[in-house]
Amino acid sequence: MNRILVTGGAGFIGSNFVHHVVRHTDAHVTVLDKLTYAATRESLAGLPEDRVELVVGDIADASVVDPLVDRLDPATDAVVHYAAESHNDNSLSDPAPFVQTNIVGTFTLLEAARRTGVRFHHVSTDEVYGDLDLDDPKRFTEDTAYNPSSPYSASKAGSDHLVRAWVRSFGVRATISNCSNNYGPWQHIEKFIPRQITEVIDGRRPRVYGDGLNVRDWIHTEDHSSAVWTILEKGRIGQTYLIGADGERSNLDVVRAILRHFGRSEDDLEFVTDRAGHDRRYAIESGKLRTELGWEPTYQDFEAGLADTIAWYQAHEDWWRPAKAATEAAYAAKGQ
Numbered sequence: 001m002n003r004i005l006v007t008g009g010a011g012f013i014g015s016n017f018v019h020h021v022v023r024h025t026d027a028h029v030t031v032l033d034k035l036t037y038a039a040t041r042e043s044l045a046g047l048p049e050d051r052v053e054l055v056v057g058d059i060a061d062a063s064v065v066d067p068l069v070d071r072l073d074p075a076t077d078a079v080v081h082y083a084a085e086s087h088n089d090n091s092l093s094d095p096a097p098f099v100q101t102n103i104v105g106t107f108t109l110l111e112a113a114r115r116t117g118v119r120f121h122h123v124s125t126d127e128v129y130g131d132l133d134l135d136d137p138k139r140f141t142e143d144t145a146y147n148p149s150s151p152y153s154a155s156k157a158g159s160d161h162l163v164r165a166w167v168r169s170f171g172v173r174a175t176i177s178n179c180s181n182n183y184g185p186w187q188h189i190e191k192f193i194p195r196q197i198t199e200v201i202d203g204r205r206p207r208v209y210g211d212g213l214n215v216r217d218w219i220h221t222e223d224h225s226s227a228v229w230t231i232l233e234k235g236r237i238g239q240t241y242l243i244g245a246d247g248e249r250s251n252l253d254v255v256r257a258i259l260r261h262f263g264r265s266e267d268d269l270e271f272v273t274d275r276a277g278h279d280r281r282y283a284i285e286s287g288k289l290r291t292e293l294g295w296e297p298t299y300q301d302f303e304a305g306l307a308d309t310i311a312w313y314q315a316h317e318d319w320w321r322p323a324k325a326a327t328e329a330a331y332a333a334k335g336q
């Protein structure tokens, strides 16, 4: 890959991917990002200017997207599509931007890929498959039926279906990945792990929805980046690959690990109003990606990855502090 257009590259996972590409490849990156509340320019600060360019704009605006995709060479370049409205709780309060960005935005990019023939990778989520019971021995695979629960996951499912249709009907050269819950640096403090880390730093109690037994399958965002790069280089066109690192943990277990790390009592937490339609459990079977493309995660020890992440939030208070009071006020208004 010579040049990559990374949408959403100033957000959590997208910016980590841009750092990964700069560290591990020679590719030039153009980031297209609307700089919503979830993005920060700081996440791209310090990257070499001759390797990374930031264009501020909306993926749903063809007048912005088309000239950027036109600059790419279909023989050597690619679009990697991360941009999305990403938070389930926000989608329950106001679904409109989720439909606009996740569905109309993906449509706009796909039309540009169709016109130019450029390679397209669509970054999606395991939430499109709905949820599993806690005692279900099954995990999600590429053959699991779509069954999304929230406006967020429904909009991501819609975007996946558009990609599949553009591959089949128009021959767009696309791949899709569906990944489980990411953790690591630059994640907005509205999300579970950074919210609880910053609550504990502030001397408050972590807030656990419902009974706290919901399970998420955690993967370090660096492993997500290496998986996406692997798919970009070696993935078969038209295929979907599930990305996961065997990181299933209940929310209570995660919160207790954070409390332990800070030397606080494991019971020093608060149960709060549950999320409407709250998915019970996600679990990824990533055998296809590992066997077919030879990918393996490097962060095999969740507690060590969590400790690194806690240290990062301790060292970057100037980054997250400005958003903290408003984020907590919005949660408090919902009893969360």
Ligand code: NAD
Residues within 6 Å of the ligand: 007, 008, 009, 010, 011, 012, 013, 014, 032, 033, 034, 035, 036, 037, 038, 039, 040, 057, 058, 059, 060, 081, 082, 083, 084, 085, 086, 087, 101, 105, 123, 124, 125, 126, 156, 178, 179, 180, 181, 182, 183, 187, 188
């Ligand atoms: P994020 O909310 O941190 O970042 C999203 C980025 O997209 C932000 O920089 C934002 O400014 C940008 N954006 C939003 N609307 C835009 C628009 N209309 N035009 C251009 N840019 C726009 O999200 P994230 O957690 O980094 O997730 C990135 C992608 O990965 C999403 O597609 C998400 O569905 C997927 N994903 C996330 C996870 C996870 O655990 N967070 C897991 C699997 C898949």
Ligand code: DAU
Residues within 6 Å of the ligand: 086, 087, 088, 089, 124, 125, 126, 127, 179, 180, 181, 182, 190, 191, 192, 193, 195, 207, 208, 209, 210, 214, 215, 216, 251, 275, 282
């Ligand atoms: O599975 C992949 C998905 O993971 C991504 O597609 C989404 O973009 C990403 O936000 C994430 O979705 P979740 O809803 O699982 O993540 P969130 O961080 O919002 O919540 C994780 C779990 O923690 C979930 O069961 C809800 C719970 N929770 C969350 C918050 C913010 C709490 O118990 N307390 C909280 O304060």
